[in-house]
Amino acid sequence: MKNKNGKEDQNLSQNANSPKEISKEEFLYEIFGIKSQVTGQHKGNLIKEVIELSSSNLGIKFEFPNRVEQMTLVEKLIELKGNHFPPFVKKFLVGYKHLDSDIFFKIITALESVLMNCCKKLNKPMGDLKKEDLHNIEFYFNVTKNTAVMFYLNKFYSKITPFCKKKNLLNRNGKKESFSHETVNECEKFLVKNGWMESSIKSFRSIIKVFFSWVCSVYKDFDQYTINTIPVWKITIDCLKDYRSYLIGLINKGELSRLTANKKIIDLRHFFSVSVHLGYSLLNMKKISNIQADSYVYRDIPSSNELQKFFNTVIEFSDNQRKDILMYQFMLYLGLRIDEVLRLKWDDINEETKTLVFKGKGEEYHRLPLPSLILSTINELPIKIKKGLVFEKPYFTNQKVSGRHRVFCLLAGTMHFNGLHIFRHTFITKLSEMQKCNPNTLRLLARHKSLNTTSKYLHRSDESLINSVNKIKY
Known part of the structure; x- marks a missing residue:
């Protein structure tokens, strides 16, 4: 018999004549025709050789020619995307080519969504759009949740409507509220101490924020609270069961993958488990089951x-x-x-x-x-x-x-x-x-x-x- 690590339990007697049990990995090695263990210097040399071969097998060459006058990432984006836009839109973008490429890409993507909304509504080609065609403020709704991008959409809207009463697009989309909840902050500190990485903490924080927002908007007992003031001790197991049912509904509508929904449930289980450990909650998370999902997702590997x-x-x-x-x-x-x-x-x-x-x-x-x-x-x-x-x-x-x-x-x-x-x-x-x-x-x-x-x-x-x-x- 074997213990949980797949090794023979030394406390159990074994018949010397019985066939030797092998682990799953040793079985795989035998199938592949390779020795069951590679140790010491041999292992180190093998790893060096494999890594060197792997990098050279891709055959990628890195040549750095001298660049006298180079086109920046933003300028290339304007050339690639801007040529499909009306001239006044391209002119607006050129005025902000000094921005970092990451924020500029989000701005140009948001503007493209605005233009496409207008094209569908007016049944016009994108290149034929006029300034007055884009005066309808509804074209700007829900194209981005990024506050910085909305700032530049406001600038654009003001530019094409100089004689209209100024409208703040942020007001209609809802000003983004920074998320700083005491219990969540303490849970994050606990998770960081236990080895969670920055990207995992960021995802965890976002999932808890969305859940808090959902609770405040769905339950009458919570409509007086915000995402920063919601009392964690007041959240019941029924709230979590309802949220799980809500996620399954999104899956059935095709708006959410099972893998993403399950990730949300897992992080919520982590949050409330840590909250119980820190004394902020008394919930028994064993009553909330995960959402079944295939953990393998195929990806196209680039050639x-x-x-x-x-x-x-x-x-x-x-x-x-x-x-x-x-x-x-x-x-x-x-x-x-x-x-x-x-x-x-x-x-x-x-x-x-x-x-x-x-x-x-x-x-x-x-x-x-x-x-x-x-x-x-x-x-x-x-x-x-x-x-x-x-x-x-x-x-x-x-x-x-x-x-x-x-x-x-x-x-x-x-x-x-x-x-x-x-x-x-x-x-x-x-x-x-x-x-x-x-x-x-x-x-x-x-x-x-x-x-x-x-x-x-x-x-x-x-x-x-x-x-x-x-x-x-x-």
Whole structure:
């Protein structure tokens, strides 16, 4: 018999003649024709070899030509999107080309939605729209929830209606209230101490905020409260059951995926469990069940050609070419998460031993060999003193990096936006295709405790599956 770790329980006697039991991983190794354990120096050399081969197999070239006069990301966006807009809209956008690309992309996307609303209503081509066509304030409703973007939509509306009574679009959309609830803040501190990452905390906070807003709008007993004043102790188990039913209703309407709905329930369970632990609530969360959802979601893994076009776009339009490329290389060639990349310090990089030591998920430290492509990019950085963060703020923040990534994907035209995590999925999928990378090595490089977690990062296209089937000899 085995204990929960899959190992033989030493307290139980075993017949010496009975067949030896093997773990699931050892079984997989035998199926793959690989020794059950790779240890010591052999393991270290194998990992170095696999990472080096994986990075070189993609065949991506990073060439940095000298740029005399470069077109900025924002200027390229105006050229790409603005040519479809009426001239007065394009002129307005040119006036704000000094903005960061991430906020500018949101502005141009919101304006595009406004124009499309107008086109549908008036049955006119976008290029034929006049200023007076856009005077209807209803065209601006619900195109964005971002307060900064609404500020610029207000500017645009004022520009095209100079003689009309000024209307604040923010008033109709509802001014965004900052979220600062005492209980939520204390729960976040507790979760951070227990290894939660910044991105997980941000998602957690957003889910709790939406839930509080829903409770205040649905129940009469809570209509006197706001998202910042709602008493957590007053929320009953029936409220959570009703919210779960509400989420299932959204799933049935096709407005929410089961995976997203289940994530909301899981984070609510975390919140109230911690609230009970801290003495803010008495709810028994065992009475609220999760929403059944398939944890595996297929993703289209970009090809080498698509990745090459993407990186060419980054090199051509980035305001910080080499640092942006280095950031993406850490994600693509080592599978680092964006939070892990943005926390990297120069002290974490040892160019002599060609290794990287960094803090990962759950506050655990990891050591990985640096492939030559990353070392080459590091050596070519125009930096004399390497101290502090590798990727300095304010240029490198999660929000700004994600915003620029959307723009790079749009300009490259080959990679549909799939979030920054697509690079980690690509790293693990490509590793799994290598004969030298056995299941245990794959799990180690993915930095997962279970092969079950690693399997969620493996994606095969229909074409690759057909090719694999055709190789089978009967």
